[in-house]
Amino acid sequence: MGESILLAHGSGGKLSHELVEKKFLPFLANPALNKLDDSAVFEASGRLAFTTDSYVVNPIFFPGGDIGKLAVCGTVNDLAMNGARPLYLSLSAIIEEGFLLSELEQIVQSVKKAAEEAEVSIIAGDTKVVNRGQADKLFITTSGVGIISPGVDISGANARVGDKVLLSGTIGDHGIAIMSQREGLKFFMALESDCAPLNKLVSQILEVSPSVHCLRDPTRGGLATTLNELAWQSKVGIVIEEAKIPVREEVKAACELLGLDPIYVANEGKMVTIVDPADANKVLARMKENNYGRDAAIIGEVTDEHPGKVVMKTKLGPSRIVDMLSGELLPRIC
Amino acid sequence: MKFIDEYQDNKLAKGLVYKIAQYSTKTITLMEFCGGHTHAILRYGIRRLVPKTVEMKSGPGCPVCVTATADLDKAIALAHLPDVIITTFGDMIRVPGSYSSLQQAKAEGADVRIVYSTIDAVEIAKANPGKSVIFIGIGFETTAPTIAASILKAQREKIENFSVLPLNKLTPPVIKALLDSGEIKLDGIIGPGHVSVIIGSHLYEFIPRDYGVACVISGFEPIDILLCIDKLAEQIEKSEHKVEIAYSRGVKPEGNVKARQLMEDVFEVGDANWRGIGIVPQSGLKVRGKYERFDADKAFPVRLKPPREPKGCRCGDIIRGVATPPECKLFGEVCTPQNPVGPCMVSSEGACAAYYQYGTHENSQGT
Numbered sequence: 023m024g025e026s027i028l029l030a031h032g033s034g035g036k037l038s039h040e041l042v043e044k045k046f047l048p049f050l051a052n053p054a055l056n057k058l059d060d061s062a063v064f065e066a067s068g069r070l071a072f073t074t075d076s077y078v079v080n081p082i083f084f085p086g087g088d089i090g091k092l093a094v095c096g097t098v099n100d101l102a103m104n105g106a107r108p109l110y111l112s113l114s115a116i117i118e119e120g121f122l123l124s125e126l127e128q129i130v131q132s133v134k135k136a137a138e139e140a141e142v143s144i145i146a147g148d149t150k151v152v153n154r155g156q157a158d159k160l161f162i163t164t165s166g167v168g169i170i171s172p173g174v175d176i177s178g179a180n181a182r183v184g185d186k187v188l189l190s191g192t193i194g195d196h197g198i199a200i201m202s203q204r205e206g207l208k209f210f211m212a213l214e215s216d217c218a219p220l221n222k223l224v225s226q227i228l229e230v231s232p233s234v235h236c237l238r239d240p241t242r243g244g245l246a247t248t249l250n251e252l253a254w255q256s257k258v259g260i261v262i263e264e265a266k267i268p269v270r271e272e273v274k275a276a277c278e279l280l281g282l283d284p285i286y287v288a289n290e291g292k293m294v295t296i297v298d299p300a301d302a303n304k305v306l307a308r309m310k311e312n313n314y315g316r317d318a319a320i321i322g323e324v325t326d327e328h329p330g331k332v333v334m335k336t337k338l339g340p341s342r343i344v345d346m347l348s349g350e351l352l353p354r355i356c
Numbered sequence: 357m358k359f360i361d362e363y364q365d366n367k368l369a370k371g372l373v374y375k376i377a378q379y380s381t382k383t384i385t386l387m388e389f390c391g392g393h394t395h396a397i398l399r400y401g402i403r404r405l406v407p408k409t410v411e412m413k414s415g416p417g418c419p420v421c422v423t424a425t426a427d428l429d430k431a432i433a434l435a436h437l438p439d440v441i442i443t444t445f446g447d448m449i450r451v452p453g454s455y456s457s458l459q460q461a462k463a464e465g466a467d468v469r470i471v472y473s474t475i476d477a478v479e480i481a482k483a484n485p486g487k488s489v490i491f492i493g494i495g496f497e498t499t500a501p502t503i504a505a506s507i508l509k510a511q512r513e514k515i516e517n518f519s520v521l522p523l524n525k526l527t528p529p530v531i532k533a534l535l536d537s538g539e540i541k542l543d544g545i546i547g548p549g550h551v552s553v554i555i556g557s558h559l560y561e562f563i564p565r566d567y568g569v570a571c572v573i574s575g576f577e578p579i580d581i582l583l584c585i586d587k588l589a590e591q592i593e594k595s596e597h598k599v600e601i602a603y604s605r606g607v608k609p610e611g612n613v614k615a616r617q618l619m620e621d622v623f624e625v626g627d628a629n630w631r632g633i634g635i636v637p638q639s640g641l642k643v644r645g646k647y648e649r650f651d652a653d654k655a656f657p658v659r660l661k662p663p664r665e666p667k668g669c670r671c672g673d674i675i676r677g678v679a680t681p682p683e684c685k686l687f688g689e690v691c692t693p694q695n696p697v698g699p700c701m702v703s704s705e706g707a708c709a710a711y712y713q714y715g716t717h718e719n720s721q722g723t
Contacts, residue, residue, distance in 0.1 A: 204472075265366075274361075281392065281704065283399070338369045338578050340401025342714045348693035352446035352470075354392060354704055 027121040032151025041149060045127055049134040054110075054145035062145035064110060066169060071106035073097060074165035082129070082159055085199045086214025087290075090129035093162040094136035095219045095290060096241070102221040103237045103293065105176040105228060106168030111137065112146035116161040119154045129160065140219035142166070168221075173232055180235040181256035185324040186302035188295040190223065190309055191216070191317040193245050194273040197287035197351070202276065213272045218291030223312045227295065230304045236296035239289065243347040246285040248294050249332045250346045260332045262322030262344070281354030285334075286347045296324065363577030364400075372582040373405055379589040380409040386588055387677050388546040389531065391418035391705030392576050398714035400578040406585060413540065413677040414710075416530055416630065417548055419495040420447045420703035421675055424629035425663040427523050428453040431492050433658040434521065435466035440656075441484060443477035444492040445499075446470045447703040450696065454663045474499075474506035481510065481518035490652045493520040497554045500524045500641055501615035504622035507643070507650045519652040522643050525628050527551045528559045529639035535567045540677045544588035546581065547573035549603050554619075556611030557599050564597035575603035622647055631699065632672025671698035674707050681711040688712060 030037045047056065054062040075096050082089040094111065101108040113133065117126065137144055195216040202211045220239065227234060236256070240248035245267070253260045269277075269284045277284050291314055297305050302320055309315030327333075332344040362368075388394055394414045397403060403412055416422050432453050435442040442458065449458040449468060462468040467487070471477050474491060481489035493503045503520055510518040527548055534540065547560060552573045563571040570591040574584035584602040591597055601607050619641070628640025643651035665672070668686050673679035681687050681700065691697040693709055700706035 281395075336400050337364045338366055338400050338402070338405055340404045342399070342401050345713050345715075348713075352704055 025123045027117050027119060027123060027126065027151055029119050029151055029153065032117070032149065038149070042147075045123065046130055046147060046149075049130045050137070050144045050147070052143040052145060054143065055147070062110070062112075064145065066109065066167070068172070069170040071101050071104045071168045071170055072165070073100040074163065075100060076161060076163040078158065078161050079200065080158060081200075081203050084203050084215055087217040088129055088132050089160060089162055090132040091136045092217050092290060093164045094133055094140060094142070095217050097164040097166040098140045098142060098219045098221050099239045099293070101166050101168035102224040103176070103239055104170065105174040105224065105234065105237065106170045107225060108140060108142045108166055108168040108221050110145045111142050111164050111166045113144050114148040114163045116150045116152060116157050118157040118159050119151055121159055126160070136219060140221055171228070174228060176234055176237050178236055178238060178252050178255035181252055181258050181260075181296045181324045182235060182298075183258060183324055183326045184299055185235055185296045186299050186320050187249070187260060187262060187322040187324065188297065188302065188306055188309065189245065189267065189319055189321045190220070190293045190295065190315045191291075192268040192270045192273065193240070193289055193292060194269060194277065194284035194287035196290040197244070198273050198276045200288070201280070211272055211276065213270065216289055216291035218314050220291060220293055220314060223293070223309065223314050226308050226312055227305050230308045231297055231301040233301070234295060234297050234305070237293055239293045241290060242288050244284070244286040244288060245294070246283075246332065246344045247346045249344065252294065252296065253332050254330045256324070257329050259325040259328040259330070260322060261325050261335065262332065263335045264337050266319050266321045268317045268319055282351060285344065286351055299323070363575070363579040365579060368579050369405065369582055372579070372586050373407075376410065376582070376586050376589050377407040379586070379593045380407050381593065383409045383411060384543040384589060384592050385411045385413065385541060386544045386546060386585065387413045387415045387540070387542050389415040389417040389527065390546075390548040390551070391421070391703065391707065391710070392550065393417070393546055393548075393574060393581060394707050395705065395710045395714075396576050396578060396581060398710045402578060402581055405582070410585060410589065413542075414674070414680070414707040415534070415677055416633070416675045417496070417527070418675075418700065418703050418705040418707070419445075419499065419525075420451055421671060421699040421706050422525060422630045422632070423448075423451070423494050423523055423699065424631050425454055425665060426629060426660065429455070429660050429663055430658060431521060432456050432458055432461050433660055434490055434652065434656055435461040435468055437656060437658070439487050441467045441469060441480060441487050441489045442492065443469050443471045443480055443489060445494065447705075448492055448494060450702045451699045452666060452697065455661065474502045475509065478506050478509050478515060478518055481515050482513070485517060487517060488656070489518050490656070491518070491520045492523065494523045496525055496527050496548070496551050497619070498550045500623065501554060501612075501618045504618040507622050507647050508618070510650055511647065516649070519650045519655050520643065521652040522623070522641060523628075524623065524641040525630065526625065526639050526641065527555070528562070530630060530633065530636055531560070531563065533633060533636045533639070534676060535563070535569065537676070542569050543592045544570035544572070546584050546588070547571050547599070549573060549575050549580070549606060552601070552603070552607040552611065554612050554615050557601055557607065557609045560599045564599060568597055570597045572600045572602050573607050575606060630675070632675040666697045669698040671700045671708070674700050681708040684708070
């Protein structure tokens with residue numbers, strides 16, 4: 023056993039300072055953060071986007087990432103889904119007493135790596151330590167600020183009849199990678215979470231089609247839930263074709279085994295894009311040039327039939343309603 | 357990691373549908389026993405793919421749904437006992453009992469944990485020597501061997517604080533009860549796939565022999581199910597009723613001998629209480645005397661108020677195939693997956709949940 027987090031690390035005293043100075047600052051250093059003032063000060067002008075999210079993933083280390091990478095990518099993606107260029111993040115960690123310092127360092131290093139890739143700085147932060155059992159190892163909350171270029175107007179309410187629906191790649195990778203590691207359900211699988219920052223992919227798409235109507239990352243609840251949200255917000259119907267949705271063989275196999283439908287399984291590095299039909303092929307081609315969009319596909323379109331609902335043409339031909347995920351995703355019993 | 361797309365192939369499906377249409381000169385009524393089949397049938401739109409002459413009903417094959425309200429009440433009462441940890445398969449915690457649910461008990465402070473495998477329940481017992489860990493043993497012949505294995509493991513490793521509330525149910529006796537009831541007229545049964553992996557096909561021989569009903573065991577992919585319907589239609593048209601396996605990659609006529617031995621070692625057959633059906637003789641599994649100390653029924657006697665069924669809920673009728681989910685007045689209005697009134701809307705294998713989730717946009721009452 024290596025060194026662990028003690029309650030004293032959260033006391034606000036000497037150990038607290040040491041924790042920040044030794045475990046956070048060396049990796050996340052930037053002029054605004056280094057000042058260690060009560061708030062970070064920065065310049066910005068124009069339309070800003072602001073978001074916040076908490077990360078409580080279990081297990082905290084998973085194939086293809088960890089809670090640190092997830093906390094950066096998740097918030098970066100939330101900003102990007104409104105067409106914003108992410109600038110600054112804050113990061114707040116709630117740490118359970120007894121958590122290994124070496125693991126904390128590993129996580130802060132992946133925060134650093136993900137922030138570098140997304141070209142964002144962590145300019146404000148906080149740490150708290152709670153008694154053993156009051157948190158599950160480590161919870162992270164990140165908030166983020168981004169800037170939106172003039173002319174960009176992306177919202178879940180902007181889908182129009184006739185628009186094409188694009189998906190940036192294979193679905194279910196994150197959810198299945200996590201499930202394969204979860205206690206009691208461990209199965210071997212050479213599958214990694216798709217956890218990735220999508221802001222560059224978004225800015226590349228905006229270069230070829232500045233008037234993208236909707237962007238959304240299908241995280242918890244999966245593709246099905248995201249499409250339902252968009253149909254509801256835009257008061258339109260969405261029709262998709264099951265055969266066109268990219269799904270990895272490993273994910274298909276795991277879903278078969280567990281009795282799950284990949285359209286409900288979580289993703290952390292995918293996005294749904296809704297664009298004018300005239301721009302669809304351009305956007306698709308540009309997506310495919312980016313590593314995070316190489317498996318992109320046009321999976322359906324927006325219709326004036328069945329507003330607020332999503333209908334899927336199944337592989338065998340008949341159509342069926344695709345509802346939002348309700349409750350938790352649980353493997354079948356029998 | 358292959359052989360998934362092959363079982364979802366559009367051309368193969370069309371060929372099978374054409375064949376079924378050729379056979380089906382008269383209207384036939386089929387019942388899929390298994391909730392997994394109900395879901396696959398609705399998920400892939402198989403009801404609308406097959407000719408109109410093929411009528412399909414859903415059966416009682418959902419482990420959570422057939423658990424009697426009184427048994428659920430017992431599980432909830434056990435959860436409230438001091439120093440008890442309840443371990444259960446996930447769907448179970450959301451099912452409303454007469455007065456509460458396991459989820460509600462958990463919110464009130466009971467220690468209720470979802471496990472994916474019975475062996476995890478034993479591990480929890482090992483890690484919590486000061487607590488009594490009770491596993492809620494629901495399911496058919498599919499879960500029974502794993503529950504038996506957990507009792508054997510506990511015995512082998514001398515884990516005294518582990519027990520099972522034995523609620524396992526058997527498939528062939530309840531099929532017999534449904535056929536005997538005369539409530540529904542069936543021409544063919546889509547036999548359960550996973551159950552048959554364990555018990556084989558011999559135990560269904562009474563279905564064609566005594567009732568003149570066709571029985572074909574099916575897998576869970578759309579092509580499996582269409583192949584099964586094709587074989588059923590052919591049998592019925594030719595009046596050559598027999599038990600066939602249309603899932604030979606999973607099911608052998610003799611089943612899984614090892615798994616059956618485990619079951620027979622730990623359990624003996626007894627009467628069981630089924631939601632919507634009542635007591636069905638010799639349709640459940642009880643823990644044998646030699647493993648009595650692992651039987652939560654014996655170890656933790658609890659006093660229960662008389663059970664009551666939710667008002668207006670037709671889960672019982674739906675389980676027996678007498679009603680379809682949309683025929684229930686609560687379906688989609690009062691009873692939804694977010695606010696389930698009865699178990700068939702809770703479980704991922706329940707008929708109401710399947711109808712709700714995969715309703716066509718013409719008749720869906722979903723959001």
